Amino acid sequence: MSLLENIDSPDDLKLLGVEELETLSREIRKEIIHTVSCTGGHLASNLGVVELTLALHYVFESPRDRLIWDVGHQCYTHKLITGRRKRFQTLRQYKGISGFPKTSESPHDQFGTGHSSTSISAALGMAIARDLRGEDYHVIAVIGDGAMTAGLSFEALNNAGQLKVPMIVVLNDNEMSISKNVGAISKYLNKILTTDFYKRIKKDTKNILEGIPRLGTSMSRFAHKLEETLKGFFLPGQLFEEFGFNYIGPVDGHNLRELIETFQAIRDIREPILVHVITRKGRGYDPSEQDPSCFHGIGPFDKISGKAVSSSDRPSYSKVFGTALTEIAEKRKDILAITAAMKEGTGLGEFAERFPERFFDVGIAEPHAVTFAAGLAKDGFRPVVAIYSTFLQRAYDEIVHDVALQNLPVVFAIDRAGLVGEDGPTHHGVFDISYLRHIPNMVVMAPKDETELRMMLRFAFTLKGPSAIRYPRGSVAESFPEPPKPLGLGEAEVLLQGSDIAIIAVGNMVYPAYRAALELTKEGYSPTVVNSRFIKPLDSHLLGQIAQSHGAILTVEENAIAGGFGSSVLEALTGMGFKGLNIRLLGIPDTFVEHGDLKTLRRLLELDVEGIKKHSLSLIEQHLKSRH
Numbered sequence: 128m129s130l131l132e133n134i135d136s137p138d139d140l141k142l143l144g145v146e147e148l149e150t151l152s153r154e155i156r157k158e159i160i161h162t163v164s165c166t167g168g169h170l171a172s173n174l175g176v177v178e179l180t181l182a183l184h185y186v187f188e189s190p191r192d193r194l195i196w197d198v199g200h201q202c203y204t205h206k207l208i209t210g211r212r213k214r215f216q217t218l219r220q221y222k223g224i225s226g227f228p229k230t231s232e233s234p235h236d237q238f239g240t241g242h243s244s245t246s247i248s249a250a251l252g253m254a255i256a257r258d259l260r261g262e263d264y265h266v267i268a269v270i271g272d273g274a275m276t277a278g279l280s281f282e283a284l285n286n287a288g289q290l291k292v293p294m295i296v297v298l299n300d301n302e303m304s305i306s307k308n309v310g311a312i313s314k315y316l317n318k319i320l321t322t323d324f325y326k327r328i329k330k331d332t333k334n335i336l337e338g339i340p341r342l343g344t345s346m347s348r349f350a351h352k353l354e355e356t357l358k359g360f361f362l363p364g365q366l367f368e369e370f371g372f373n374y375i376g377p378v379d380g381h382n383l384r385e386l387i388e389t390f391q392a393i394r395d396i397r398e399p400i401l402v403h404v405i406t407r408k409g410r411g412y413d414p415s416e417q418d419p420s421c422f423h424g425i426g427p428f429d430k431i432s433g434k435a436v437s438s439s440d441r442p443s444y445s446k447v448f449g450t451a452l453t454e455i456a457e458k459r460k461d462i463l464a465i466t467a468a469m470k471e472g473t474g475l476g477e478f479a480e481r482f483p484e485r486f487f488d489v490g491i492a493e494p495h496a497v498t499f500a501a502g503l504a505k506d507g508f509r510p511v512v513a514i515y516s517t518f519l520q521r522a523y524d525e526i527v528h529d530v531a532l533q534n535l536p537v538v539f540a541i542d543r544a545g546l547v548g549e550d551g552p553t554h555h556g557v558f559d560i561s562y563l564r565h566i567p568n569m570v571v572m573a574p575k576d577e578t579e580l581r582m583m584l585r586f587a588f589t590l591k592g593p594s595a596i597r598y599p600r601g602s603v604a605e606s607f608p609e610p611p612k613p614l615g616l617g618e619a620e621v622l623l624q625g626s627d628i629a630i631i632a633v634g635n636m637v638y639p640a641y642r643a644a645l646e647l648t649k650e651g652y653s654p655t656v657v658n659s660r661f662i663k664p665l666d667s668h669l670l671g672q673i674a675q676s677h678g679a680i681l682t683v684e685e686n687a688i689a690g691g692f693g694s695s696v697l698e699a700l701t702g703m704g705f706k707g708l709n710i711r712l713l714g715i716p717d718t719f720v721e722h723g724d725l726k727t728l729r730r731l732l733e734l735d736v737e738g739i740k741k742h743s744l745s746l747i748e749q750h751l752k753s754r755h
Contacts, residue, residue: 129154134208137184137235145384148185152177152383156411158215159203160430166218167426167549168226169200171409171419172271175301175380179269179404180204182386183297186394187265190234193253197246197270199227199553200424201299202236209235219549221723227553241553242518243491244277246270247296251287254294265394267295273468276490281370288371293397296372299380301408301419367401376403381410420471424550439602444580445542447603449474451581452511452540453481455588460485462588463510465500467493473513473542493518497525497537504535509588513540516556516597517547526593527566534568534592538584544573544597545635545685546715546729551722556597557715561690563595564663570594570616571662573634577603579611579660586614597662599635599685601725607641617664625653628743628750629673632683633659633692636734640683643739652747662692665699674700678750680710681742685734688714709750713742 130147131154133139143151155177163170181204183194189209196202206224207215210233217223228236238249250268257264274280275298287294364374373396378389386404393400408423409415414433415422427436442450456462456478464478468491479486489496493514500510514522519541530537544556563571570590574580580598587594612620622637623644632640637658644654655677657669673680682693693712700708713733720728729735733742 131155131158131207131212134212135210137189137208140181140185140208145387148178148181148383152181153411155181155204155207158207160412162215162218163203163425164428164430165216166220167424167428168203168219169424170412171415171422172198172201172301173203174410174412174415175406175408176201176269176299177204177410178381178383178386179297179299179406181208182383182390183267183269184208185387186390187267190237192265192267193237193250194235195238195246195250195253195266195268196228196240197268197274198243199240201269201271202228205235206233209233219551219722221721221727223722225551225722226549227551239553241550242521243274244270244279246274247280247283247287250294250296251283251290251292254287254292255290258292265295266293267297269297269299271299271301273491276468277492278494284367284370284372287399291371291398294399295393296399296401298376298401298403299406300377300403301380301406364401364403367403372399372401374401374403376401377405378402380404380406424472441602441605442577443474443601444577444598444603445472445474445600447474447577447580448513448540448542448584448598449477451584453478455585456482456485459509459588461507461509463487463500463503463508464513465489465496465510466513467491467496467518469513469515469518469542472515473540475513493522494525497522498529500537501525501529501533501535504530504537505533509536509538511538511540513542515543515554516541516545516559517543517554520558520562523562526563526569530593531566531568536588536591537593538587539563539593539595540584541595541597543600545599546720546725546732546734547600548725548728549722552719555715555720557686557720559595559597560662560684560686560692564692564695565690568592569663571597572660573597573662575604575611575632575634575637575658575660576606578606582611582614583660590616597634604635604638607638611658614660617661617666619660619666619669620658621655621669622658623648623654623656625655626677627653628679628681628747629655629657629677630681630683630739630743631657631659631670631673631696633662634685636683636685636739639729639734639736640739642736643743646736646740647743652743654743659692662695665695667699667703670696670699671703671705674703674705674708678709678754679743679746680708681739681746682710682712682714683734683739684714686714687717688712689717691715709746709753711742711746713739 130151159173211224214224219226227241230236230239246268250266254266367374379385408419463485464475465487466473466475467489470488496512500512503510541559544559547554572583574583583596622641630640641656644656647654682696684692691714
């Protein structure tokens, strides 16, 4: 029997010795690789924190002690040893366990996360709450090195250091290279810096020096400066010391004995502490160690070869966007590309390789990315900001204040717009229409297929102000029988002309709407299908014609109904004076959609062919009843 089979809570870990924990770490890696090869998920980041997770749970007392995972895409080991081992095969599946920490799933998941850089702020809040209640437990935030590029992390560090609240921040650094000599010296100094003897000597020396008449204070200051100079020379932690944290590290993140000794040594220090842990992303699985970016977030794959199991031979929207932008940039030197730590994810790898001087990865700093683009646009360039829909939410004020208010020609390439599937509610991009369409000067578009995405990208560069193109995750839609008509600002496209009902769809909902209409046609109905193409501005002229000639209207979108595309259609028709319309808005209801495969989620939300057909028939029936 394996050791892992006997681990149902962190308490079970405490019965093991270090050598047994090392064996357990190997078993956990094997289980993670096997499961993720079947379900997809965040592999490399999770393989890198196995020992770190075991050490934290070995030393601290979860859930009494608060353990907060930043981003959350490194929580698989945590889930395996906190009572979810038997359900681990359901990872990221509908009604299965989430791929991120989820407070409703386990008391050990202290804070729900899916976006980066929130852990230190949340941990500080919990530490303050603890102290206000007069309680005594540890609060530990585990933050990845990438998450430290976001301003929110430094805002939290600044506040925590100022307040001097006892808490621990573990910096999981999987990129920084530190030589063996420096690492060895740091390791030695850490043992000194964390001992009661060192702290007592430091305090006593200060008291003795300050007690010397006249020279005492200056001598004490000199000793302090000497200490800080030496620490700054030997340790890469001076920045964190300046923030008010006691810096410990670097620590080998794959050495269980060293990790456990370090956490035991600092456990009872009542001050802000930052532990710098060096890990290797993808550790223990050769393909992910060689290409951690590819295995950061991956679909099902073959364990032996490491090759992804692809279900489609059509290119992804991200790939089409990246290729199209590169082709346009070949002829236009004013075009620049900006992303926030998602070069591969947004399809910009080809652009970055072809035009390295025109490509900018700003790190996990979406607000900066947008205002940076605004500055470039103000001085004559045409920047394209490629960010996932869910992450662009973080830059709302910058879109309004820095881009739209000044009417600057920034193009927003909004990837992963709509449902994203197994990553769940933290990653579904179902709010971007709602938070963009009401902004003055903004043009918002959504392509129905690959050809339209290319057309819209070229069209965006003809505009004098800001624009956004939203497109979904995954493979491009199947081609339509007729080529799309040329783009004109705010002009929709009629794909099928009928009279009973008008189905007005946008983006990736156009194809299922078209298929639903074809089925209705076979059953003797006469549907119209409209590809809106533009969310803002709308084709008001066509909408007016439809309202006059059709007894029912169905809008379809993969966005929140509240403030979404359908709402804008209803607002436009009401503004034209139409009353008593037989209209229904189909989209995401007022709820956070859980994780699961896209087919299942769309079926449950009735955003598939059958759902659209069902609502169309219901509206047609309502219209027929109203005529009698």
